[in-house]
Amino acid sequence: MKMEKVEQLRHYYLRHDKKFPHVWCPGCGNGIILGSLIRAIDKIGLSKDEVVLASGIGCAGRMPVYADFNTLHTTHGRALTFATGIKLARPELNLITVMGDGDATGIGGNHFIHAARRNLNLTAIIINNQIYGMTGGQYSPTTPYGAKAATATGGHLEHAFSIADLAVTAGASFVARGTVYHVPHLDKLIEQGIRKNGFAVIEIMAYCHTQFGRRNKMGDAVTMMEKLRDRAVAVKDPGAAGSPGTAVAAGASDTPGAAASAGALDSDSLDTLDGKFAIGVLTDVEKPDYIAEYARLRAASRLNAQNAGNAGK
Amino acid sequence: MQQDIQILIGGEAGQGLVTIGQLLGKALVRAGREIFASQTYHSRVRGGHNTFAMRVGAGPFAAPRESIDILVALNAETVELHRPQLTKRALIIADAAFAPELPGAIAVPFGELGPEKLWNTAALALLGQVLGLQEQQLYQAVEATLGQKKPELLEENQEIMKKSREWAKAHLPEHDFVLADATATADSTQKRLLLNGNQAIALGALAGGLKFCAFYPMTPSTSVVLELITHAETMGCVIEQAEDEIAAINMAIGAAFAGAPAMVATSGGGFALMAEGISLAAMTETPVLTVVAQRPGPATGMPTRTEQGDLEFVLHAGHGEFPRAILAPGSIEECFTLTARALALTERSQSPVFLLTDQFLADSARPVTPFELNGITPVRPGDDPEKVATPYRRYRLTPDGLSPRLLPGLSEHLVVADSDEHDEDGHLSEDYGLRTAMVKKRLQKLELLKEEVTAPTLEGDQDALLLVCWGSSLGPVREAAAILRDRGLKVGTLHFSQVWPLLPEQFLDLLQKADRVVGVEGNATGQFARLIRRETGFTIAELINRYDGLPFTADFLLERLETQRAETGDR
Ligand SMILES: Cc1ncc(C[n+]2csc(CCOP(=O)(O)OP(=O)(O)O)c2C)c(N)n1
Numbered sequence: 001m002k003m004e005k006v007e008q009l010r011h012y013y014l015r016h017d018k019k020f021p022h023v024w025c026p027g028c029g030n031g032i033i034l035g036s037l038i039r040a041i042d043k044i045g046l047s048k049d050e051v052v053l054a055s056g057i058g059c060a061g062r063m064p065v066y067a068d069f070n071t072l073h074t075t076h077g078r079a080l081t082f083a084t085g086i087k088l089a090r091p092e093l094n095l096i097t098v099m100g101d102g103d104a105t106g107i108g109g110n111h112f113i114h115a116a117r118r119n120l121n122l123t124a125i126i127i128n129n130q131i132y133g134m135t136g137g138q139y140s141p142t143t144p145y146g147a148k149a150a151t152a153t154g155g156h157l158e159h160a161f162s163i164a165d166l167a168v169t170a171g172a173s174f175v176a177r178g179t180v181y182h183v184p185h186l187d188k189l190i191e192q193g194i195r196k197n198g199f200a201v202i203e204i205m206a207y208c209h210t211q212f213g214r215r216n217k218m219g220d221a222v223t224m225m226e227k228l229r230d231r232a233v234a235v236k237d238p239g240a241a242g243s244p245g246t247a248v249a250a251g252a253s254d255t256p257g258a259a260a261s262a263g264a265l266d267s268d269s270l271d272t273l274d275g276k277f278a279i280g281v282l283t284d285v286e287k288p289d290y291i292a293e294y295a296r297l298r299a300a301s302r303l304n305a306q307n308a309g310n311a312g313k
Numbered sequence: 314m315q316q317d318i319q320i321l322i323g324g325e326a327g328q329g330l331v332t333i334g335q336l337l338g339k340a341l342v343r344a345g346r347e348i349f350a351s352q353t354y355h356s357r358v359r360g361g362h363n364t365f366a367m368r369v370g371a372g373p374f375a376a377p378r379e380s381i382d383i384l385v386a387l388n389a390e391t392v393e394l395h396r397p398q399l400t401k402r403a404l405i406i407a408d409a410a411f412a413p414e415l416p417g418a419i420a421v422p423f424g425e426l427g428p429e430k431l432w433n434t435a436a437l438a439l440l441g442q443v444l445g446l447q448e449q450q451l452y453q454a455v456e457a458t459l460g461q462k463k464p465e466l467l468e469e470n471q472e473i474m475k476k477s478r479e480w481a482k483a484h485l486p487e488h489d490f491v492l493a494d495a496t497a498t499a500d501s502t503q504k505r506l507l508l509n510g511n512q513a514i515a516l517g518a519l520a521g522g523l524k525f526c527a528f529y530p531m532t533p534s535t536s537v538v539l540e541l542i543t544h545a546e547t548m549g550c551v552i553e554q555a556e557d558e559i560a561a562i563n564m565a566i567g568a569a570f571a572g573a574p575a576m577v578a579t580s581g582g583g584f585a586l587m588a589e590g591i592s593l594a595a596m597t598e599t600p601v602l603t604v605v606a607q608r609p610g611p612a613t614g615m616p617t618r619t620e621q622g623d624l625e626f627v628l629h630a631g632h633g634e635f636p637r638a639i640l641a642p643g644s645i646e647e648c649f650t651l652t653a654r655a656l657a658l659t660e661r662s663q664s665p666v667f668l669l670t671d672q673f674l675a676d677s678a679r680p681v682t683p684f685e686l687n688g689i690t691p692v693r694p695g696d697d698p699e700k701v702a703t704p705y706r707r708y709r710l711t712p713d714g715l716s717p718r719l720l721p722g723l724s725e726h727l728v729v730a731d732s733d734e735h736d737e738d739g740h741l742s743e744d745y746g747l748r749t750a751m752v753k754k755r756l757q758k759l760e761l762l763k764e765e766v767t768a769p770t771l772e773g774d775q776d777a778l779l780l781v782c783w784g785s786s787l788g789p790v791r792e793a794a795a796i797l798r799d800r801g802l803k804v805g806t807l808h809f810s811q812v813w814p815l816l817p818e819q820f821l822d823l824l825q826k827a828d829r830v831v832g833v834e835g836n837a838t839g840q841f842a843r844l845i846r847r848e849t850g851f852t853i854a855e856l857i858n859r860y861d862g863l864p865f866t867a868d869f870l871l872e873r874l875e876t877q878r879a880e881t882g883d884r
Pocket residue numbers: 057058059060061075076099100101102103104127129131132133134135140529530531532558582583586613
């Protein structure tokens with residue numbers, strides 16, 4: 001993207017004169033994700049006022065504070081429930097939620113699986129840095145086994161789950177995983193997620209060098225980002241030929257897809273500090289979204305009522 | 314008498330200002346000084362304006378001062394933000410790049426002293442020189458901290474400290490901040506602990522017999538648990554970070570049912586999620602201690618600031634009617650003693666008990682003499698199975714409302730609990746007569762709680778100006794009163810470290826006797842004053858409220874007392 005264009009987007013979409021400097025640590029990947037999100041929205045051509053960005057609390061949850069849309073920075077764990085309310089009341093709005101791993105799957109875990117099951121047309125962006133960043137590095141539901149955290153000083157005893165797998169099982173119609181390293185790829189995943197009619201989850205593998213990297217001797221932000229590059233293995237789009245989960249390794253380029261060996265794509269590897277994990281579109285299924293189902297039910301009951309009325313005549 | 318000195322170190326989080334503060338604090342405490350350290354930080358990890366404040370002098374202190382005598386500015390923003398607070402005699406230690414044009418400004422060429430990552434150590438050495446601390450005293454503190462964790466850094470730190478001292482010796486302007494006899498070797502016979510409120514709560518809980526704590530991280534309560542974690546192994550205490558606060562409180566109830574003295578620690582928003590569990594604890598008559606470290610609400614509010622806004626919430630949380638007790642420590646010592654006491658109280662009354670603190674108390678540190686353990690008996694949960702009447706009935710109706718509490722798996726008796734209304738055996742029941750009896754039985758336990766109420770403490774004169782406060786505002790209120798007394802006024806303070814239940818016979822006459830009663834509360838609406846009126850009919854007509862997110866200080870109180878007197882006329 002040309003520099004002037006970048007500048008333009010920044011000025012148009014960010015609350016640069018009000019809310020900056022932002023709170024994120026220098027080197028944090030959250031800004032990269034904010035960039036991807038804005039480029040995706042710009043590419044789709046949504047006007048600012050058609051978009052509602054909702055979030056919970058956390059470093060990830062701060063994102064809507066900086067982006068110039070209709071925004072709701074809510075309470076920890078509740079972003080999806082707010083978004084659900086908005087969408088049901090005003091289906092024409094485009095709802096995007098931004099959550100942290102703890103926000104979405106710890107305190108908000110129940111809402112998350114039920115939002116997926118309900119299949120309302122929402123986009124859930126989950127920044128998975130595998131830790132509670134904002135509150136000082138306590139472990140999250142995605143902190144790998146054995147990793148150190150403020151509340152796991154002797155190494156974590158519990159196991160991480162895979163957010164993407166959870167979303168698939170719970171019934172989300174679109175589930176993708178990207179990283180903060182593979183940026184053009186991430187732009188595309190977010191764009192696809194927003195365009196998808198149905199509950200779309202984009203899990204973004206990120207890092208928190210301040211609260212997680214330091215404790216686990218994983219190096220600085222750059223080193224942690226390189227690690228994400230090396231761990232990610234791209235899968236073929238399930239829409240294209242090949243079944244979901246077919247591995248085409250990402251290799252070292254910033255657009256995944258270069259040839260390399262697949263490695264284990266087992267979600268267990270997200271329970272380690274260095275196992276390979278799949279990125280790309282993991283699930284993309286067509287099913288009527290909740291609003292469509294609702295409309296169908298209303299049409300049917302209207303018809304029933306009409307018939308009943310006619311019968312009475 | 315030498316005036317006390319208020320030092321403020323300001324900069325971005327990540328610049329190491331907490332490290333300087335802690336090291337200086339350690340060195341000063343070892344040197345036999347009184348200090349009071351308080352921290353304000355933003356809810357962000359790096360960036361943003363953060364401060365570490367320390368008051369030094371004859372003390373002891375229980376509050377910071379609003380004005381600043383020595384400002385250590387690690388960034389330009391610090392100078393701008395705190396300029397209005399500087400006293401006439403103030404020194405400002407700042408990098409030459411942004412040192413202001415003020416009489417007390419010391420423009421330090423940090424770049425010449427060493428690499429940027431060590432500038433905080435340089436500032437520490439400069440501060441030591443200003444205060445007249447012995448070189449050795451600071452070195453020892455640095456060594457004790459770095460030596461364990463990062464011995465390789467020790468040398469470069471010592472080098473920059475030395476250089477900074479040399480620079481200071483040559484360039485420090487005239488000032489009067491050298492601590493009297495600071496060069497004398499400290500009296501090390503008296504051992505003291507530098508503790509903040511949350512650390513004292515954790516220690517008090519362990520001393521009181523805590524065996525289980527579940528929590529979900531929430532500022533400013535999290536450090537209670539971090540402190541517990543460091544002693545968990547030695548003390549045989551189980552700590553579990555739950556997936557949210559609803560889980561945490563229910564885990565604690567489960568653990569307590571099974572026989573582990575249990576607590577949870579949270580702040581307002583998390584406590585809101587626990588309300589259902591509190592109600593369950595009350596219905597099943599399971600002891601549980603809830604520590605609520607308040608921060609300004611509603612909702613996410615100001616996560617790293619302070620307020621006393623949740624008193625009414627904690628008093629009423631949980632549906633249905635049941636008794637409870639709420640303790641509100643006013644000092645680091647009380648954080649220790651009252652937590653142990655609260656744990657005993659919840660076990661004894663089989664009712665929920667709360668410890669209500671706030672960010673100010675949680676994060677301020679002061680040297681304390683090691684706590685007295687005599688008089689604290691660790692909780693022994695449950696009753697003796699040999700001694701219960703048979704057949705065993707968990708909810709046996711008794712005159713005092715207390716039923717025999719056995720623990721599952723430890724005798725032939727089965728232990729049954731139900732969140733539905735239940736009969737004496739603990740089995741669900743819809744019998745109206747039984748319902749009435751059970752409600753009465755549970756409420757009867759309030760009398761037990763009343764027998765153990767910690768009476769409010771009166772200090773100073775009783776019948777002139779009486780300042781009424783609760784919880785963390787004790788320190789600043791007492792300091793303000795002492796200043797007024799020095800000016801020849803008659804002033805008393807009445808502090809409640811238990812805010813529920815209230816026993817009017819313990820304090821009502823004091824309120825009635827005083828000429829002028831002023832309620833001091835860190836909230837906007839005077840919740841405690843309202844509670845006193847509800848319970849006694851006495852109206853505290855004059856209130857001083859603070860709800861900007863900052864703690865009370867003597868300066869703030871004196872100013873308000875002055876202006877309010879002017880407004881209300883000389884009564
Ligand atoms: C009810 C409630 N409990 C706890 C908190 C404290 N809290 C705020 S953010 C957060 C965790 C943030 O972690 P995550 O969601 O992973 O986001 P990150 O900061 O890592 O981006 C917690 C525990 C809160 N605000 N509200």
